[in-house]
Amino acid sequence: MSLSILNNIPSLVAQNQLAVTNNNLQNTLFQLSSGSRINSGADDPAGLAIANGLQANISALQQSAMNASEGVGNLQVADGALSQVTTLLNRAVTLATEASNGGLSTSQLSALNTEYSSIVNEINQIGTNTTYNGTAVFTGGALSLFLSDGSNTDANSTSGPTISVNMPTLTATNIGLGTFATGVFSLSANPYDGDQAAIGAKTYTFKTTLTGAANEVLIGGGTGSVGITQTLQNLAAAVNGGPGAGVTYGTGTTANASAQITAVSGGSATVQSLTAGAGGVGPPLAGNSITATYTIGATGAAGSEAAAYGTWTNPTGVAGTLTGGSGTAVDLATTSDAQSALTQIEGAIASVASTRGNIGAGINRLNAAVNVMTNQVQNLTSAVSGIQDANVGQVVANMSKYQVLEQTGIASLAQANSQEQAVLKLLQ
Numbered sequence: 112m113s114l115s116i117l118n119n120i121p122s123l124v125a126q127n128q129l130a131v132t133n134n135n136l137q138n139t140l141f142q143l144s145s146g147s148r149i150n151s152g153a154d155d156p157a158g159l160a161i162a163n164g165l166q167a168n169i170s171a172l173q174q175s176a177m178n179a180s181e182g183v184g185n186l187q188v189a190d191g192a193l194s195q196v197t198t199l200l201n202r203a204v205t206l207a208t209e210a211s212n213g214g215l216s217t218s219q220l221s222a223l224n225t226e227y228s229s230i231v232n233e234i235n236q237i238g239t240n241t242t243y244n245g246t247a248v249f250t251g252g253a254l255s256l257f258l259s260d261g262s263n264t265d266a267n268s269t270s271g272p273t274i275s276v277n278m279p280t281l282t283a284t285n286i287g288l289g290t291f292a293t294g295v296f297s298l299s300a301n302p303y304d305g306d307q308a309a310i311g312a313k314t315y316t317f318k319t320t321l322t323g324a325a326n327e328v329l330i331g332g333g334t335g336s337v338g339i340t341q342t343l344q345n346l347a348a349a350v351n352g353g354p355g356a357g358v359t360y361g362t363g364t365t366a367n368a369s370a371q372i373t374a375v376s377g378g379s380a381t382v383q384s385l386t387a388g389a390g391g392v393g394p395p396l397a398g399n400s401i402t403a404t405y406t407i408g409a410t411g412a413a414g415s416e417a418a419a420y421g422t423w424t425n426p427t428g429v430a431g432t433l434t435g436g437s438g439t440a441v442d443l444a445t446t447s448d449a450q451s452a453l454t455q456i457e458g459a460i461a462s463v464a465s466t467r468g469n470i471g472a473g474i475n476r477l478n479a480a481v482n483v484m485t486n487q488v489q490n491l492t493s494a495v496s497g498i499q500d501a502n503v504g505q506v507v508a509n510m511s512k513y514q515v516l517e518q519t520g521i522a523s524l525a526q527a528n529s530q531e532q533a534v535l536k537l538l539q
Contacts, residue, residue, distance in 0.1 A: 148499055165495045169491050189249065192249075196463050206449075211446050228442065231288065234282070258272050323362050
């Protein structure tokens with residue numbers, strides 16, 4: 112082997128190996144400090160893609176579990192409200208049983224009937240005012256909860272993986288508490304601004320623009336039967352004290368204690384037309400007849416439910432009568448009324464119990480879904496850990512190895528550099 116001072120090959124080899132050792136030592140220190148085996152895409156491209164996908168799945172499952180837990184809270188609020196309704200109905204059984212007994216005076220029956228009426232009103236108030244997170248609970252629709260676990264998809268679901276629980280509309284009428292008179296009224300044209308409708312204990316004023324006064328109803332903005340339907344829907348919202356399509360009635364309007372509109376639909380027969388008065392916003396829309404069915408509630412004087420259902424009036428005094436069927440009041444005004452009410456109260460208790468059973472089944476299903484998703488999160492987290500987590504014992508061993516290699520590499524580089532200095536011996 113010839114002696115050379117132009118190229119120090121051993122030094123180059125030592126430098127290259129020392130660079131490799133330093134790179135490995137740096138990666139080892141990254142793993143040890145972060146606890147993760149994969150700190151960049153270069154460490155394990157396939158493993159990084161799998162781990163990121165699993166982490167996204169874990170995030171979706173965790174939020175889905177929260178969605179289900181919120182649904183459980185909603186259903187528990189509903190169940191608690193229905194529990195209070197059952198308590199009220201049990202009190203109503205006591206009152207009806209007492210009122211069914213002969214020998215009570217008129218004033219005593221009146222006192223019992225007053226308390227019974229307050230129970231009916233309170234049930235309606237519970238149905239209207241029970242909310243969860245600012246949203247009405249007893250909507251009469253489905254409470255749909257989105258979950259990322261596809262195994263929970265309901266049959267016929269079009270909105271992805273969901274669990275749906277049917278929520279009732281809670282009123283004294285809907286739980287079967289009472290026999291009510293029914294009637295039908297219709298509009299052959301949209302009312303004018305200022306026209307009025309008297310239904311039960313309240314008079315409603317139709318307005319093209321709401322002023323904020325109580326018992327105002329917004330006139331529908333659509334043309335033809337569409338506008339009439341909108342008007343009747345707004346009227347139904349005002350009478351029932353429930354939500355309509357936007358701000359549809361005056362802010363001071365509350366539910367009508369003596370009437371409830373139960374359906375709004377299109378039809379061809381005109382039962383009663385509203386005659387427009389002077390100063391209207393336009394001519395009547397002939398040929399359009401939309402009907403709305405409503406029921407007269409059990410509040411008010413005994414027997415008054417079979418009277419006229421209300422009148423249409425407008426500023427000029429033109430009026431028409433809203434006609435319909437007849438019915439009997441459900442109250443405790445007489446012993447015979449109390450005995451009839453007792454049978455219906457017992458039926459209402461059974462109805463509420465059935466509804467609570469359905470809600471309870473929904474709670475159990477959601478809790479089961481939470482348990483399933485929690486287990487999935489646990490297993491997926493374990494899988495991610497197996498892919499991404501650093502083996503600390505192995506990393507520490509590697510760090511020791513590379514630290515030794517670094518020291519030996521530096522020593523080798525020093526020896527390689529010192530070999531060329533031996534050429535100077537030849538010049539002495």
